[in-house]
Amino acid sequence: MSEVIAPESGSSIDAIENHYGTGNDYFALWLGKTMAYSCALWDDNNPDQSLDDAQLAKIIHHCDESHARNSQRVLDIGCGWGGVMQHLVDHYNVKSVTGLTLSESQKDWVNNGTEKRIESRLESWKDHQPDAPYDAIISIGAFEHFAKLGMSSEEKIAAYREFFLKCHAWLGSRGWMSLQTVAYGNSLTEDFDEFISSEIFQETDTPKLHEIAAGCERLFEVVRLRNDRDHYRRTLRMWYTNLRARRDDAVRMKGEEEVKRFERYLRLMAYMFEVGGLDLHRITLRKIDQPKSSA
Template sequence: MTSTAPVEAPGAAHRLTALAEDFLGGPLPVRLRAWDGSESGPADAPVVVLRSRRALRRLLWQPGELGLAQAYVTGELDIEGDLAQGLRTVWAAQRERGLRPPRLGPADRTRALAAAARLGVLGPRPAAPAAQARLRGRLHSRSRDRAAISHHYDLSNDFYGLLLDETMAYSCGYWTSEDPGHGPADAQRAKLELICRKLDLRPGSRLLDIGCGWGSLTLHAAEHHGAVVTAVTLAAEQAAYVRERVAERGLAERVTVVCQDYRDIDGGDYDAVSSVEMGEHVGDAEYPAFAAALHRLVRPRGRVLVQQMSRGAGNPGGGPFIEAYIAPDMHMRPLGETVALLERARLEVRHTESLREHYARTIRAWHRTLEDRWASFVRLTGEETARVWRLYLVGGALAFEEGRMGVDQILSVRPGPGGDSAMPLTPHRWYEGLDRP
């Protein structure tokens, strides 16, 4: 008589792999390791670790990018090893093999729920992580914009002091050298100098810096070009920081720091206006009024420089993760649409320059700093917020590297009577010596 041993039920990873491949219509590009220790998938692929059934419960309630992000920032889901390589593999599979979550019919949903029940995944909706933004009020009202800016920029000056270099510039740098000794601070100083040259700043020039951040451009323009600067920010911690730096450097006669909404800026006749990575926060419907304000605030023949991130026409927002955790309500559009909006406001666009590869390199430098100082970030903000920023920086660098996002400097002028622009015939002087410290 032959005895038959009982057949052991497959582990959670095997069940999940079979279910996912069935729904996606192709093999998973990653290897799964489940909470019960089981593993399934290609042996040489990045390993996605499901530490808890709660990770899958989040995906049932919130399918897609946001559910995955919630599971990652809470530590319920992880990627073993190089997070960037894991994300690169998944996005490559989506792009090259067309893996996309299908539209599930009633029968598919029933089957998925039955599988979830067998795995013990069903349950009440998990609470959103504490780091997720919770904004209220009308989109891009003054109070909501103030809350959105506060969520991101008032995280604390200590946090950004850990993350950024000594310039405290939280925007794309301009990398002029491949030398290993050429670091983030060099790239930021080159960017600041390039902006000042494009704006033709000279001693006594009146500059309006809208969305001044921690004052990197304001301080550089006042200190190195003798400009008289009005620096505007909505973030109270930024305003306090810039005022301290102004006092330390003896620039009080040249710099005024104002904590207010750009819509409330009075006056005009500035020689130059800058807006460095602030336009993304304005909103789609509000951008025409923002562009009109730029025209109103600058004098005839004065220059306006907008440095702004962009996305393809099919993905105009910041994306569910960025909008939920990093920059709520942000809106990006293709470069051409922004140029058109500036032109409709009667600004003449004279020069655009893509810095996409520069941003990939800038963000990778920030990510290295985050990892090198991981324990300090966790002590300062808690592990959940540190994991939010790890995901943000890794994903952001890849988005610029792969061309899913861009960033551009757009230089405009408000023409004078008869169309006079006072612009140079060639821009070569802007770039001379930028590779020197």
């Protein structure tokens, strides 16, 4: 692999706060009980399934795929409002979960609880220095922030490699990792409305599948990969419906223009998943203990 140095690669703390700091109470209006802000796992045979039920199924999927049950230490990279962390300690007998986020309001939401087995840190994975190995790693909906628009494919791969090298170093022998990310599907960067990159997710570029594969090759074996792009269409539609149902409250909190912006973003993204411009990958990875060097 060529030696490309990743520049200041991912979204900055300001770019993250610009979106996720919109307000915990605002997101709580439409995300549902789990506060999960990522694609749910839907039962394709059940058109009446609730969002909360599908979000729980997603959480269970990642807890299972990361083999976290009965673990001492689990890391959640991009932990959001902590739904996975809470589930791990409540239902998977995990002793301690560390979550990383770049959003102060998310960190406070998690740490304001009385739960001592989970801790959210305002810290990028780039700066994380654990004092002991992890038994399992979960990362849902954060990988999209690890590169930004304008980076070449080689630079993106270098940034993803840096991420996977760290995860590899932090995991115990043959450890498991469960990753979920949006990726480009049948689309090019220019197919996307600039509105998303300038007003919603600044300093962000989603990966292409081959870039994820190049980032993790000879570090992790890919055990399973599923593309659930229609699940994200369904999730975004539900968020949109929920926001519309609580529109008066949302406007009182954030004002008409901000709510319109969110409505437009949720509709646009749902469309991109519907037509296959975006994919949603859930990837189960297992650490290769002795990676071969290309040198």
